[in-house]
Amino acid sequence: MGDWASDQRAFKNVPWGKAMMWIFLVSDTFIFSIFLLSYMTVRSSTTVAWPHPSEVFALSFGGEPIPLILIAIMTFILITSSGTMVLAVNYGYRKDRAKTAMLLLATAAFGAAFVGMQAFEWTKLIVEEGVRPWSNPMGAAQFGSTFFMITGFHGFHVSIGVLFLIILARKVWRGDYDRGERGFFTSRKGNYEIVETMGLYWHFVDLVWVFIFAFFYLW
Amino acid sequence: MADIVPTAAEDIPSAEVAEVDLYHAKSWWTKYVFSQDAKVIAVQYSCTAIAIGLVALVLSWLMRLQLGFPESFSFIDASDYYQFITMHGMIMVIYLLTALFLGGFGNYLIPLMVGARDMVFPYVNMLSFWVYLLAVVVLVASFFVPGGPTGAGWTLYPPQAILSGTPGSEYGIILMLVSLALFIIGFTMGGLNYVVTVLQARTRGMTLMRMPLTVWGIFVATILALLAFPALFVGAVMMLFDRILGSSFFMPAIVVMGEQLSYSGGSPILFQHLFWFFGHPEVYIVALPAFGIVSDLLSVHARRHIFGYRMMVWAIVIIGALSFVVWAHHMYVSGMNPWFGFFFATTTLIIAVPTALKVYNWTLTLWRANIQLTLPMLFALAFIVTFVNGGITGLFLGNVVVDVPLSDTMFVVAHFHMVMGVAPLLVIFGAIYHWYPLMTGRMLDEKMGKFHFWVTFIGTYTIFLPLHYLGILGVPRRYFEMGDTSFIPDSAQDLNAFITVAALIVGFAQLVFLYNLFRSLRHGKISERNPWKAASLEWQTAAYPPGHGNFGEHLPVVYRWAYDYGVPGAPDDFIPQNVPNNAVAESHAEAPSAADDAEAPRT
Numbered sequence: 036m037g038d039w040a041s042d043q044r045a046f047k048n049v050p051w052g053k054a055m056m057w058i059f060l061v062s063d064t065f066i067f068s069i070f071l072l073s074y075m076t077v078r079s080s081t082t083v084a085w086p087h088p089s090e091v092f093a094l095s096f097g098g099e100p101i102p103l104i105l106i107a108i109m110t111f112i113l114i115t116s117s118g119t120m121v122l123a124v125n126y127g128y129r130k131d132r133a134k135t136a137m138l139l140l141a142t143a144a145f146g147a148a149f150v151g152m153q154a155f156e157w158t159k160l161i162v163e164e165g166v167r168p169w170s171n172p173m174g175a176a177q178f179g180s181t182f183f184m185i186t187g188f189h190g191f192h193v194s195i196g197v198l199f200l201i202i203l204a205r206k207v208w209r210g211d212y213d214r215g216e217r218g219f220f221t222s223r224k225g226n227y228e229i230v231e232t233m234g235l236y237w238h239f240v241d242l243v244w245v246f247i248f249a250f251f252y253l254w
Numbered sequence: 255m256a257d258i259v260p261t262a263a264e265d266i267p268s269a270e271v272a273e274v275d276l277y278h279a280k281s282w283w284t285k286y287v288f289s290q291d292a293k294v295i296a297v298q299y300s301c302t303a304i305a306i307g308l309v310a311l312v313l314s315w316l317m318r319l320q321l322g323f324p325e326s327f328s329f330i331d332a333s334d335y336y337q338f339i340t341m342h343g344m345i346m347v348i349y350l351l352t353a354l355f356l357g358g359f360g361n362y363l364i365p366l367m368v369g370a371r372d373m374v375f376p377y378v379n380m381l382s383f384w385v386y387l388l389a390v391v392v393l394v395a396s397f398f399v400p401g402g403p404t405g406a407g408w409t410l411y412p413p414q415a416i417l418s419g420t421p422g423s424e425y426g427i428i429l430m431l432v433s434l435a436l437f438i439i440g441f442t443m444g445g446l447n448y449v450v451t452v453l454q455a456r457t458r459g460m461t462l463m464r465m466p467l468t469v470w471g472i473f474v475a476t477i478l479a480l481l482a483f484p485a486l487f488v489g490a491v492m493m494l495f496d497r498i499l500g501s502s503f504f505m506p507a508i509v510v511m512g513e514q515l516s517y518s519g520g521s522p523i524l525f526q527h528l529f530w531f532f533g534h535p536e537v538y539i540v541a542l543p544a545f546g547i548v549s550d551l552l553s554v555h556a557r558r559h560i561f562g563y564r565m566m567v568w569a570i571v572i573i574g575a576l577s578f579v580v581w582a583h584h585m586y587v588s589g590m591n592p593w594f595g596f597f598f599a600t601t602t603l604i605i606a607v608p609t610a611l612k613v614y615n616w617t618l619t620l621w622r623a624n625i626q627l628t629l630p631m632l633f634a635l636a637f638i639v640t641f642v643n644g645g646i647t648g649l650f651l652g653n654v655v656v657d658v659p660l661s662d663t664m665f666v667v668a669h670f671h672m673v674m675g676v677a678p679l680l681v682i683f684g685a686i687y688h689w690y691p692l693m694t695g696r697m698l699d700e701k702m703g704k705f706h707f708w709v710t711f712i713g714t715y716t717i718f719l720p721l722h723y724l725g726i727l728g729v730p731r732r733y734f735e736m737g738d739t740s741f742i743p744d745s746a747q748d749l750n751a752f753i754t755v756a757a758l759i760v761g762f763a764q765l766v767f768l769y770n771l772f773r774s775l776r777h778g779k780i781s782e783r784n785p786w787k788a789a790s791l792e793w794q795t796a797a798y799p800p801g802h803g804n805f806g807e808h809l810p811v812v813y814r815w816a817y818d819y820g821v822p823g824a825p826d827d828f829i830p831q832n833v834p835n836n837a838v839a840e841s842h843a844e845a846p847s848a849a850d851d852a853e854a855p856r857t
Contacts, residue, residue, distance in 0.1 A: 042461045042812070045453040051374040055450045058480065062442060065484035069531075073488060073524060077503055081519035169500040175519060180501030184491065220377040 052221075056232045060239045067243050070188065071250055074181040086173035088252050091164070092156075106252050109152050110244065113193075116145030117241045120234045127207070127230035135230060136208040142237065143200035146193050153190050157183070182251065189247055192240045196233075203233055277371055277803035290376035291802055292361040295383050297693070299357030302383075303350050304768070306390050310345035313338040315761055322754025324735035324747075332734040333421035336405030339732060340422075341397075343408025344430070347536065348437060349390055351678055355543040356441070356479065357386060359685060360448050360472045362693070366792035367469050369457025369810050371803045373447040382447070385440030389433045396422070396429035404430045407732060409533070412504035412525050413517075416497040419510070428497060431490040438483045438490075448476045457791075459812030463567065464831070466790045466816040467560065470567050471546020474574040475539045481578070482535035489528035496520070526588055530581035537674050538577040542570055544681040545612055548634050550816070551684050552616055554788045555631035556623035557827060559817035562615045569608035569615075576605045586654050587661045595654040602652035606645070613642060624820060628786070629703040633684030636711045637677050644673025647722065662732070665725025668718045676714045683710070683767070690771075691785050692792060695799050696778030702770040706763050713760035720749050789830045790816040 046054060078085055089102035096104075123138035160166040160182075166173075168180040206212065207230070215224035279285035289295060317338045320330045330338075361379070365372050373379045396403040405421035406414060414420050416427055452465070452473045465473075492503040496517075504525040505517035553560040560566060582590060582598040616638055625631065647669040651657045660666060683706070690698050725731075728741055736742060784793040796806030810832040818829040 042459050042464075043454075043456050045462065049454065051450055051454055054454050055375065055446050058449050059442070059446055062446075062480040062484060065481050066488060069485050069488040069528065073492060073503065073528065076521055076524045077519075080521040080524070082507075083519060168495060169502070169516065176502055177519060180495055180499070180503060184495060188491075221375055222377070 050228050050232075052232045053228060053235070056235045060235065063239070064243075067188075067246070070185050071246060074185060074250070077177045077181060078175070081175040081177050083175040085175050086171065086178050088254070091160075091166075091173060091178075092252060103252055105152060105156055106248065109149055109156075110248055112145050112152070113149050113241050113244050116142045116149070117238055119145065120237045124231045124234045127212075127227040130213065130227060132207060132210055132213065135227075136204045139200050139204035139207060139230070139233075143197045143204065146197040146200065146237075150190055150193050150197065153186065153193075157186075185247060185251065189240070189243060192243070196237055196240055199233060200237070203229065277376075279802060288380060290372070290380045292365050292373045292376065292379060293693075293800065293804075295379055296358050296360075296362035298383050299353055299361060299386065302387055302390055303353040303358060306345055306393070307350040307354075308768075309394070310342045310350060311761055311764060313342040313345075315758060317342065318754040318757040320734065322751040333402075333405055335734045336407070336732070337403050337421050337426070340405050340408050340410075340430075341393075341403050345393070346675065347408065347540070348434070349393065351540045351674075351682075352441070352479070352536070353386060354682060355540060355678070356448065356472060356476055357383065357444055359468070359543060359547065359689075360476065361444070362689070363468055363792060364448055364451050364472060365455075366795070366800060366804055367466050367790055367816075368452060368455065369460050369791050369805070369812060370451055370455040371805065371809070374450045374455050375447055378443045379447045382440050382442075382444030385436055385443065389436035389440060392429050392433040392436060396426045396433070399425035399429065402426055409526075409529055410493070411529075412493060412496065412520075412522050413506065413508055416493065416505075417508070417510060417515075428494065431494050431497075434490045435487055435494075438487045441479060441483060445476045445480050448472065449480070457809045457812060460791075460831075463564065464812060464815045467546040467549040467563070467566055467570070468543070468790075469546065470570050471542045471544070471549075474570050475542040478535040478542070478574050478577060479539045482532045482539070484532075485528045486532035489525055489532070492528075493525065523585075523588060523590075526585050527582070530584045531578075533584060534581040535574075535577045537670075538573060540674055540678050542574060544637070544678040545570060545573075547685045548637050548681050549612075549616065549619075550788075550790070551630045551634040551681075551688055552619050553817050553819060554688075554786050555628050555634065556620050556625045557787075557820045558619055558623035559815075559819055560615070561618040561621075562611075563815065563817065565611060566615055569612050572608045573605060576601060576608075580605060583652055583657075586657050592654075599652055599654050603649065606649065606652075609645060613638065613645075628687075629698070629700065629707060630684040630688035630786070632704075632707050632711075633680045633687065636707070637680040637684065640672055640680060640711075640714070641677040644669060644671075644677055648673060660725060662730055663725035664721050664729045664731055667731045668721035668725055671721075672714075672718050676718065680710070683707075686771070688786065689792075690774070691781035692799055694775055694778070695781055696774050697781045697785065698774045698778060699770050702766055706767045706770065709763035709766075710760055713756055713763065716756040717753050717760065720753055724749060787826050787828055789814075789818050789828050791831055794830050794832050 090100075092106055093100040093102045094104045095101070119138050119141045123135050123142060126134040126138060160179075164173075165171065166179045166182070168183050170176045171179045206216075206225070207227075209216075212225050212227050212229070215226065217223060218225045277291065279289060279291065284290070286294065289298075316330060317335065319327055320335055361373070364370075393403075401422050401424035403422050404410070404415065404426035406416075406423075406427060410427070410430070416423055420427075422430075452469060456465075492501075495501040496503050496505055500516060502517045502520035504522050505515075505520040506522060507518040508515050549560050549566060580598055580602045582594055583602045586595050586598075647665070651660060651666060651669055687698055687703060690696070724746055727743070727746055729736065729746060736747070783798050786793075791810055791812070792800070794810060795801075795804060811834075812831045813834045814829060814831055816831050818824070818831075820827055821829055
């Protein structure tokens with residue numbers, strides 16, 4: 036009776052929330068893939084030369100520009116946050132309230148740092164270099180529009196994630212999942228599986244960043 | 255089918271069954287307005303969809319009046335006509351058909367048919383409806399802004415969709431795109447619920463291969479929607495950027511009225527790809543639930559098991575998968591590489607195989623069956639005929655060389671109205687006549703129903719058969735009026751006037767149907783339990799019509815597929831899904847009696 040066409044559930048021992056998150060992520064994958072595909076199409080169809088990412092995204096420390104340094108740090112931070120998330124899931128299943136909450140908060144902090152640096156990057160591009168969604172001084176106008184649209188959509192995902200990480204950390208800290216407190220939205224008894232579901236979302240956002248990084252900054 | 259033993263009772267996850275009280279509404283507001291009950295949400299979805307559908311109906315009358323009697327109506331000018339076309343198409347395809355099939359029938363039938371108390375996350379499900387309502391409100395608002403709703407055609411092709419000169423390019427297009435984005439967000443919340451409910455919340459004994467085909471159709475259509483809507487969402491976001499921020503995703507360098515616009519270097523074809531990557535699966539998002547529902551209607555009202563159940567399931571899945579690789583057959587004349595046309599024509603024609611298989615199976619279900627010509631059955635039969643007609647003209651349009659001369663003629667209009675307008679609507683009507691007793695406890699009026707059926711069925715043919723002919727003559731679509739041409743005979747105009755009269759009559763019949771819906775709420779004949787003697791779970795509930803939490807204290811246990819009809823020796827000639835093999839119950843009581851009745855003959 037273990038086959039997935041059997042009665043009750045197709046995926047045994049997978050809670051509803053986790054299944055729903057997986058399916059949502061598949062749908063969201065399509066959104067990001069189509070964003071990136073559209074970016075590639077636009078980039079290859081535009082008539083003006085595409086700006087050189089390693090020059091646009093360079094930062095100068097003491098005069099010497101270092102290409103992609105900010106993006107490298109941001110990527111490092113986001114991937115580190117995936118590590119703390121994994122640990123949070125681990126301690127969640129051990130019902131270690133304090134450690135889980137702290138690790139969730141650490142993840143949220145890394146996420147917030149990422150969004151903050153992204154805000155810095157945007158400000159620099161807009162204020163200092165005059166990049167706009169409709170034009171930029173370096174080349175093809177679509178550079179600005181795809182950049183703001185795609186990184187903005189990803190940054191929005193990270194921000195939502197940070198928000199939910201903080202809410203989740205608070206609930207874990209209060210011991211809601213030890214007592215089986217009922218969720219606000221679901222009215223059902225919560226448990227530590229929600230930490231893993233949150234983790235799925237967070238790793239997804241990380242993974243998407245890897246693709247954005249590869250296709251936008253390295254190409 | 256092999257015997258499948260339901261999982262033992264103690265294996266039920268307690269959180270999902272024991273908490274019956276979770277599903278009871280606490281107050282009038284949470285019972286009828288902010289309800290988390292999928293059945294109430296289904297009714298809310300359906301009423302909203304039908305209300306906005308009425309707007310689309312009126313728009314179609316106005317268009318037909320203009321086409322049939324050009325220069326007779328001073329209040330319709332060319333801009334109005336384009337706005338009517340755009341809003342009629344958008345409303346019918348997305349806000350009516352998609353919302354009614356998935357939000358309406360999906361919400362009502364999935365939990366009941368798979369034996370669940372409700373959708374897995376009722377709160378999210380409720381949000382889904384309210385976001386959908388917001389999308390509809392934004393859509394309606396576009397009628398009242400300066401410039402009116404967008405007149406870009408329902409495909410919203412750039413560059414013309416956002417250029418001045420197209421009606422509604424001021425605010426209408428913005429509201430249209432925002433409304434679409436909202437619709438997609440709302441739908442995603444509901445769609446995730448439908449998929450997870452089917453996958454993870456079935457009752458004991460309800461295997462995937464015992465689900466009624468209705469559930470299969472809605473399930474696969476929802477997956478299609480979750481994967482196809484992202485393309486429309488991204489397209490809408492990008493076009494909003496182009497319109498509001500002046501970016502050039504879809505906008506090439508362009509000169510308007512002798513003036514060079516600031517756009518440059520975008521790709522209009524990209525939007526067409528995005529739109530049709532959504533748009534073609536959308537056809538099947540509408541068609542697959544119709545396929546599923548019509549299979550159940552045929553089986554119940556012909557008192558015979560569905561022919562080739564497994565094949566039917568796999569056909570639905572295969573059609574769903576193929577629908578993602580045919581989208582560019584909408585773009586043969588857009589300027590693609592001809593090799594693409596070859597590829598997409600091939601995949602398009604391959605879809606005819608599983609589709610034809612379904613038609614054969616429906617026909618074979620009727621072979622030597624005990625056909626009851628009830629209202630749902632009439633509509634189901636009409637669907638088969640209409641769908642075959644629409645499908646055959648699809649073969650014309652799927653082939654590149656035949657399509658090119660027919661592109662942008664009334665032939666295309668007639669084709670898609672037959673296959674994805676009339677055919678699914680016939681199923682919706684049949685389904686409403688079939689499940690109305692379950693929802694309200696009363697039957698719809700038979701006389702009005704018969705009138706509605708015959709006028710609709712014959713009427714749609716008098717509308718759309720001549721339209722094919724006009725298309726072959728070369729009458730183009732989306733023309734406000736023809737004026738003088740050298741290649742279209744004057745008599746074409748007489749045919750147009752005839753079609754208009756037919757369309758008005760068919761429209762009137764829909765008002766009779768609506769009157770019937772409202773009147774029967776109070777004055778309909780009280781329906782007995784399970785009036786159609788159906789075997790699927792939604793008719794076997796403790797309360798009739800089913801209440802909060804759908805089933806009684808215990809969820810039903812399923813022992814068989816949903817198609818044990820015409821069983822010799824069984825009481826009432828059918829066996830409900832929740833009756834065990836060794837106890838063919840006398841009634842449709844929920845708990846089968848322990849007494850050993852005769853062994854149920856298996857089909």
